[in-house]
Amino acid sequence: MKEQKKDRLGLSAGNYIMLIAGLLIVTIGYIIMSKDEISISPILLIIAYLVVIPASLLIKFKKKD
Helix, strand or coil, rough: CCCCCCCCCCCCHHHHHHHHHHHEEEEEEEHHHHHHCCCCCHHHHHHHHHHHHHHHHCCCCCCCC
């Protein structure tokens, strides 16, 4: 009998890669903000928080079986 591994969130590798990319963009945004660059950092943070991270949780990538 084949034992199935349960993934509580139902995320695939593509979702995790996008999520890590979003967290990387957030980190870069805060690092840039600490250098007193206040024109680029809010744009990066908005893109990460409102586009990349939600998309990584909502988009369904095909799982490899």
